[in-house]
Amino acid sequence: MTAARDRTAAHSVTAAEAGPETGGVPGREAPLRIIVVGSGIAGLYGAVLAAEGGASVTLLTKGILSQSNTGFAQGGISAVLGSDHAAPGDSVEAHIADTLKAGAGYCDPAAVRVLCTEAKGDIARLESLGLVFDTDASSGARALGLEAAHSAARILHVGGDSTGAAISSTLIDAVLARSGSVEPGPGGPSPRHPGGAGTITVFEHAFMMELTTAAGRVNGVRYLWDGAEHLMEADAVLLATGGAGEMFETTTNPDVATGDGVAAAWRAGAVVADAEFFQFHPTALAVPGSFMISEAVRGAGAVLRDDRGYRFMPDYHADAELAPRDVVARSIALHLSATGAGTKGCVYLDATVVEAEQGAGYLAARFPGIDTAVRGLGFDWTCEFLPVLPAAHYWMGGIATDLHGRTSLPGLFAAGEVACTGVHGANRLASNSLLEGLVFARRSVTAVFADFLHTTDCLDFTDCLDDDGPAGVARSHPNYENESLPAVHALPPLQALQAEVWTLPDFDVLDLRSLMSSCAGVLRDGAGLDLAAKQLDSWMAATGSMTHARAQTGQPEQKEIERRNLLTTAGLLVAAARRRSGSLGAHYRSDSSEQQSAEQTCRPTIARIKESSRS
Ligand SMILES: Cc1cc2nc3c(=O)[nH]c(=O)nc-3n(C[C@H](O)[C@H](O)[C@H](O)COP(=O)(O)OP(=O)(O)OC[C@H]3O[C@@H](n4cnc5c(N)ncnc54)[C@H](O)[C@@H]3O)c2cc1C
Known part of the structure; x- marks a missing residue:
């Protein structure tokens, strides 16, 4: 079978046509072509910034734009925005310390410093794109939530518990404002926009199958769209395909989280790191289909009880329900095992204490999304306990990157949950992943421009850059040649990229x-x-x-x-x-x-x- 040639490849726009402000540079006849795969926070934000820098961006996503883990994020996004906007005593240094501690001492300290110090610029950029965070009714300042393992309230949120959906919709608006068309998928019209400099061509229902390589570089993607297999070339590919919760029986993730980015990068030869570290969220509702109850509910005072009503978490950790996520999830599993409830049992989240303490109507006002969901499932959480169990939630491991989203393969960049930047170590701190998506997507785009154009001057987001600025960005892709590799050679006798016959393992x-x-x-x-x-x-x-x-x-x-x-x-x-x-x-x-x-x-x-x- 011959793959159809991509119909949108934007070779037609010259630098002169593109104009000096568009990333058109001397010696290049066309703008930088970047393929972004995935429409969560990392992909959407990366696409917007790349287009603003003057690149011709194509955004592929396998569902509709709003389908992602990002859209499900409830608790919020952690950031210390400066002493005027922080909880008393809080600081960037405290955010760094909490992240390192939650990560069990296994984080990359340089990556954590980048994450926490650069948060401010990207949050400001998000606000400039139209996102409005919840404010405190009395002071009018941004409201700050507390979550497990944070030493201060520093979680920014929108709509109480709809932060992810609000971020997603703000960024989708920003993408569409720079887009000539959204391709609706099978049966839809062919692309209307040529994909010129500074624009984003969006393909929904476009499923990336593989990365393509030539001479050791990633130079495009092979994807399914509109009932056919296509090939699209680019100068750089930014993978932002999210996680792989679908590997497990119970997960908080939507069904798009099938690890496609990690698997494709692996098959192309990229280094994958820290794959053993998968975070389980402690409090997913123990009902068919599940539903996650945000950490912020425990931050507001909810406690965990066993089937006898006993509050067991203080027996397992001094911080009880506000211990790091891995500790709480593990304690639930250990407690169920110790009490003989085993894998069939569950524990209970008692939020009635919050309602009793804060007053009638508090839970519905502070957590409107969760309130609607649990009531829809037949629970009145103001007066009854919610049955909960740990569920697969977030993959700390992923495609190994440097601090600029570069993978071990030239031409391939990764940001968001698909990447392993080292910020989360062995256990992610709550609400740090949306932030990671922003900070490292922006850094990846900066690195693409630095690598291909040897400048970041065309970008107007240099206010978000770290101290080493564009010069510090201009490094080569990381080299892992001397690292010892685990014995996973038996893993993929998976077929080659250009094979005419696809062979697949046969299993359920x-x-x-x-x-x-x-x-x-x-x-x-x-x-x-x-x-x-x-x-x-x-x-x-x-x-x-x-x-x-x-x-x-x-x-x-x-x-x-x-x-x-x-x-x-x-x-x-x-x-x-x-x-x-x-x-x-x-x-x-x-x-x-x-x-x-x-x-x-x-x-x-x-x-x-x-x-x-x-x-
Ligand atoms: C229920 C829930 C609540 C959460 N709450 C919070 C929170 O409060 N704060 C926080 O910081 N984090 C939270 N997280 C984690 C956070 O939402 C994610 O880690 C983050 O949104 C990941 O963003 P991303 O851009 O990397 O990937 P995603 O948002 O998962 O987006 C991945 C995108 O890639 C697309 N894609 C995947 N494979 C392909 C393919 N083969 N071809 C084309 N497209 C593809 C998907 O369709 C999707 O659009 C939560 C997660 C869940 C599930």
């Missing part, structure tokens, strides 16, 4: 989720991880269904590729988890339960596909 994705939850979930041990590795290997060895799909339809189907991607990401996670024999942060091994200190910790578990495994 529900079995994979069940395996991952029982063997590589909140509690892990060596025997379980070995079992998982063996099963994953055997699924990888069995092929068949994709060949079948292609024979019938002439092209692979999205669901099949997602299934393959989940197997790849599960394999990466289990391989890294087997390698790390001690417990650290979210990676808890009940056969070695004492938490390691940062000094005892082994080096980052990085992995890259072995050349011999690539066909």
Whole structure:
């Protein structure tokens, strides 16, 4: 099958036509072409900034623009905006210290410093795009929420608990304002906009299958759209495809979170780091379909009780319900096991104490989205406890990047949850991931301009730059050649990029989720991880269904590729988890339960596909 040539490639606009302010530079006949994959906070923000810098941007997203983890974020976005706008005693240094502590001493301190010190500029940029944070009724200042493991109230929020949806819609408006068209997907009209400098061409329902490479560089993507397979070339690709919660039985993530970006980057040869660290949110409603109850509810005073009504968290950690997320999730699992409730039981979130203390109507006013959702599910949380359990929530591991979003592959950048920048270490601090999406998407775009145009002058967001400025951005992609690699060579005998016949492992994705939850979930041990590795290997060895799909339809189907991607990401996670024999942060091994200190910790578990495994 021949891939159709991309219809939007913007070779036609010259620098002269583009104008000096558009990123058109001497020696280039066309504007910088950037493909952004994903329409969460990182992808949308990256696309807007890249277009503002004068690039010709194409934004691919596999659902509609608003479909992302970002849209589900409730609690808010953490940031210390300066002494005038901070809680008494709070500071950027305190935010840094909290992030490092929650990350179990495993964070990259330089990345954390970047995250916390540069937050202010990106929050201001978000506000300049139209986002309005909630304000305090009496002072009129931005309202600040408290969340677990934060030493001060510093969580900015919108609509009480609708922060993610508000950010998403603000950024979508900004994208559309720079866009000639939104392609509605199968059956829709062909692209109307040529994709000139400073514009964003949006393709909804465009599913990235693979990254394409030439001479060791990533030079485009292969994607499914409008019922056909296409190829699109670019100077740089920014992956912002989010996480992989769909690997587990219960997850807070929407169904787009299938690890496509990590899997595609891995297959292209990029280094993946820290895959063993997957965060489980402690309080997902224990009902079919689940629903996450934000940390901010515990920040407001809600407590956890067992089925006897006993408040157990003080037995497990001095900070009780406000301990870091990994501690609370693990304590729930350990308590259920200790009390004999096992995997079938659940614990209860008691928010009635909040309503009693703050007054009638508080929960509905402060958490309107959660209030509507729980009431819709038949719970009156002002007077009854909510059954909750930990659920797969956030992947700290991902495509290894430097502080500028560069991966180990030239031409490939990654930002947001798909990336492993090192800011989250072994356990992410609540509300730091939206912030990471902003700060590192902006840094990635800056690096693209620096790498290709050797300037960032065309960008008007230099106020957000770190101290080293554009000069500090101009570095090469990181080189991991001398790092030791875990034994994951058995992982993908997955087929080559240009193969005519797609082969896929034959297995049921529900079995994979069940395996991952029982063997590589909140509690892990060596025997379980070995079992998982063996099963994953055997699924990888069995092929068949994709060949079948292609024979019938002439092209692979999205669901099949997602299934393959989940197997790849599960394999990466289990391989890294087997390698790390001690417990650290979210990676808890009940056969070695004492938490390691940062000094005892082994080096980052990085992995890259072995050349011999690539066909
Ligand atoms: C219920 C919930 C509540 C949360 N609350 C908070 C919070 O309060 N504060 C906080 O900081 N964080 C929170 N998080 C985490 C945070 O929302 C995410 O980590 C963050 O939004 C990730 O942003 P992103 O841009 O990296 O990816 P996402 O927002 O997940 O976006 C990924 C995008 O990539 C697209 N995509 C994926 N694969 C492909 C493909 N193959 N081809 C094309 N497109 C693709 C998806 O469709 C999607 O548009 C929460 C997460 C959840 C699930």
